[in-house]
Amino acid sequence: MGFNNQEYIDGQIDKQYIHPKESRFKVAFDYSEYKVDENLLKKVVQKDSASLQEMVRSGEVSYADIVKCFWNQAIRMKDYNAVISLNPEALKQAEALTYDESHGVLYGMPVLVKDNISVVGLPTTAGAAVLKDYVADTDAELVRLLKEKGAIILGKANLSEWANFMSTDSSNGYSTIGGQTKNPFGQFDVGGSSSGSAAAVALNIAPVAIGTETAGSVIYPASQNGIVGLKPTLGAVSLDGIIPVSKTHDTAGPMSKTVKDTYDLFKGMTQTEEVAEWTVEVSKLAIGIIGNEAVKSVYRGEDTEVLDVLSERLKQAGAACQEVTLLEEAFEVDYLPILKFEFDEGVREFFHGIDKGLVLSDVIAFNEKDMENTAPYNQELLVQSSETYSTRQSIEEHIRSNQSVTRQALDTAFESVDVLLTLSNYATVLYAASGYPAVTLPGFKRSTGEPIGVTLIGKSSEDVRLLEMTHALEPLLH
DSSP: OOOOHHHHHHHHHIIIIISOOOOTTOOOOOOOOOOOOHHHHHHHTTOOHHHHHHHHHTTSOOHHHHHHHHHHHHHHTGGGOOEEEEOTTHHHHHHTOOOOTTSOTTTTOEEEEETTBOOTTSBOOTTOGGGTTOBOSSOOHHHHHHHHTTOEEEEEEOOSHHHHOSOTTOOTTEETTTEEOOOTTSSSOOOSSSHHHHHHHHTTSOSEEEEEESSSTTHHHHHHTTOEEEEOOTTSSOOTTBOOSOTTTOEEEEEESSHHHHHHHHHHTSOOOOOOOOOOOGGGOEEEEEOOHHHHTTOOTTHHHHHHHHHHHHHHTTOEEEEEOOOGGGGSOOOHHHHHHHHHHHHHHHHHHTTOOOOHHHHHHHHHTOHHHHOTTOOHHHHHHHTOOOOHHHHHHHHHHHHHHHHHHHHHHTTTOSEEEEETTTTHHHHHHHOOOEEEEEEEEOTTSOEEEEEEEOOTTOHHHHHHHHHHHGGGGO
């Protein structure tokens, strides 16, 4: 019997809302609000980065005002458990900044960072109790680049513990340190593993946030929380300073409410010099809607209707829109053995590199002392990863095979279309195994109010081009 997506969703709703867990290790979120004009706060937290820069330029607000507003919003939205910790130095850093038109759009902007990404002076826990006292003494490379451009790290976002690689029965958005992240739109799956990053943007806690993805962990929560999320081409973003799952699948990705903010954050966290021109015309695009049974079999109620409406809008806008069927073998690749092997290897290397010496067997042993509070959904993926008997050679062969099959499928499709389209995370296997970029865009909702993201897959290393095409489609979804 195949995967039952609705059954999975029902199980997640039960875990997240009907019978949620809370650990004794959950950190207290006991910050104090700054004094801020209420009307200003309401105005500021709804703005994108470019609009905030214009408010600073005009003298309406300062960078310090912006930080105060988002800080207060984080405190007011604390019951959603989207944020694990706030940066006590954020306001001081913002007070030192003054507007200059030569600065980029990220200058002075608050950025929320997923809590598996290192930030100097802040806890970096991956949501795990065993890491509750670990404070990073160096920045992740992407954080260093953002700070170089004047961005302010507002705090750390909650996540599915260990980036959702702890148990197959886990609850999306749950961590022992951060508790259960909740979806701002109602009792819907919050998605994972970048749950807090996505929910925080939707809750106006930050204009932009950073998540990480191994297989769907930016795309799915972005889709579920009604925001934009980019999963970049593998290797486009440095993994230095990020607690890993799999070096051949992991990437960090920008998340925001608009394509342009997502692009600006992507530029800020990478070394790319490519500049978006925003001149793509929908009427000149060839769009392929993925029609494989492997995708259709996980459709939920109303998905077909959403795609029909979208297809009609695209055609009315002049796009060449057609259903395409990719090589079926691409949907059959299995990357779980790769993730298990590289998770064990990656955790060992990461913590050896910071002189902590932690290995998965240590994590497992720590959790076993109090499973109710440290691993309420079990930890079989940790155990299986620590006991993997694969060799690096066999794993490399597996990686090459997966990449070959999925890249061939995508490259063949791209001979006739500019971009591939599906909903939510239904084609995760394609961009996870190939390393190609994907982006999800909000606009549709189910009759219940649950967001449905429209997801586009682009050509390898053409992340900016993918965002340009996505920007052209953005008005059609609203």
